[in-house]
Amino acid sequence: MTDAPADNPYVREPPTEFPPVETLDEAEAREQARLLRAAIRYHDYRYYVEADPLVGDRAYDALFSRLQDLEAAFDLDASDSPTRRVGGEPVDAFATVEHVAPMLSIDSSGEEPDVREFDERVRRRVGDQRYVCEPKFDGVSIEVVYEDGEYERAVTRGDGEVGDDVTRNVRTVSSIPQRLRGDYPDFLAVRGEVFMPREAFNAYNRERVERGDDAFANPRNATAGTIRQQDPSVTAERPLDCFFFEVLDGADFDTQGERHETLPDWGLKVNDAVERVDDIDGAIAYRDRMLDRRDDLDYEIDGVVIKVDDLAACEELGSTARAPRWAFAYKFPARSEETTVRDIAVQVGRTGRLTPVALLDPVEVGGVMVSRASLHNPDQIADLDVNVGDRVTVERAGDVIPYVDSVVEKNSEGHFQFPDHCPVCDSAVERDGPMAFCSGGLACDAQLQRAVGHYGSRSALDIEGLGEKTVQQLFDAGLLAGLPDLYELTIEDLSELEGWGETSAENLVAAVDAAREPDLADFLVAIGVPEVGPTVARDLARHFGTFETVRDASREDLQDVEGIGEVVANEIREFFDSERNQQVIAGLLEHVTPQEAETDAGSELDGLTFVFTGSLAEMTRGEAQELVERHGANATSSVSGNTDYLVAGENPGASKTEGADANDVPVLDEAEFRAFLEERGIETEAE
Structure with a gap:
């Protein structure tokens, strides 16, 4: 087939604007869509495989948008259209598919003597051999199948025999062609490694951190989580790439090198760091060079793969049940606890606190891969004199929270300038001692x-x-x-x-x-009053009775509530004094009427301790806790030997029910709980 004929008007100088689709008849639309698909495939090939784009992003986007418009207006569906990369309908679960050929693992070691022993085994069996060496990518291995040149399916490695069908998700990866180029075989099954480029991973993690999401630990985790998204449109939004390195079925070659050279002719992207060497010394030298280059690559590798080049020799060597005898992975040593700061993001929390976070080259610290570490606050950044590009040591506080401990090598001048405006809303940043807050x-x-x-x-x-x-x-x-x-x-x-x-x-x-008339304590928690969790909220509700009374309470009045001291009282007062918060609350009160709480405590449940789990039908768990506390009981969050009753609604937590069994704590369902209260004269009718 001809992917980009010379007379295709959308190849060399594509327009950036098109006349309305309504000006075309159906035949014209079909022909234009055909030319657009061919041109977009060609531009994808130039960009992803040859790394030599012919047109800029604006022109490419115009072609892509035009094709989308045509397909929508004229119902021009095509299974291999580039527009199918944007995703599809979500799936509930992944089907399993048997591989065309087993996807074996590779024997590996980080010790040079083991690599030389591999070479000796090869030479004893098939004589001296040349090797092909390639990076050992730290991504997700997949099998991709093409029939008559068209993308048919993609399957994860799984157990090597069967894997998950991720066809719709892999279709969204732009570097994986929907249609092969050139003189391709009728059937082709290839093995590739899907990965998230390091620069894209850092940028994506920065976005996640700034919007308050957890960062991915490393590019491999990000890739694995993305490739198995149940919604393909989510996969399409994430920056995945792919290298191909093996033909599983459908084409015969004499050498690994010949196969590597042919894959790009079919439009399949390969890695440009692959080298052919004369002997094992050359392979070991290649590994050492790649170790030196490791931090400069835009993809994660954890070693190199050494393969016998002659495929006839590979056939003679054969495989064990789990690994080929003609390949060996020479692993890199584990990264030390030193790593490089690739970016510094500022995360805005729910309370407005700005926390600087160092985004790192992934490093194993105490057995856990770490790719982000707290810099705590602006003062810490200044004290460390840390900036993007610096080499730092990373530790885990209490073996849990990673943080940057020190700078061991300065690769930049100066220190990171903490923003004086919020990175999200551009409101002024206010300082409270060492901490910074968005004033928005x-x-x-x-x-x-x-x-x-x-x-x-x-x-x-x-x-x-x-x-x-x-x-x-x-x-x-x-x-x-x-x-x-x-x-x-x-x-x-x-x-x-x-x-x-x-x-x-x-x-x-x-x-x-249903949330227009909330319990007062729940509403106080919901609007995010600082330092006010469910327990403090119930104390405030019982003490003041109405939302207006809580909102207008002075610092001194707030400190009259048991358990509320000066610091918490100041936080509450400052929250309600904020003009912006007042505007939001005023808007909410146009739709919401917080219910008045009963302030007279009874003694019917004195000395009893309740724990609640699951969802209650007639009241929220907060309302139930507030109810028993108002009548003298304690409501705690975990079951112990001091618990008198566990109240279990729908979908109760396993740990609490198991705790009740272990401690012989009676378990009440909602009806039994209500009957228990009514026997003691406590009204339980929902308002």
């Missing part, structure tokens, strides 16, 4: 998105369906610009979102509506 409050998107997620969380208003991904989608769609907007959501707006139907839209709107 709930008007800051980073704080606001996390605040919305917290608002609907189980510990707050328990709005079912308002998870992290949903909140992100609502913000991306422009349906949320503040907490009060939750109560403006409509079934019509939600039904138009990708992956939503009328039923899921109705469910979320109903769940939000």
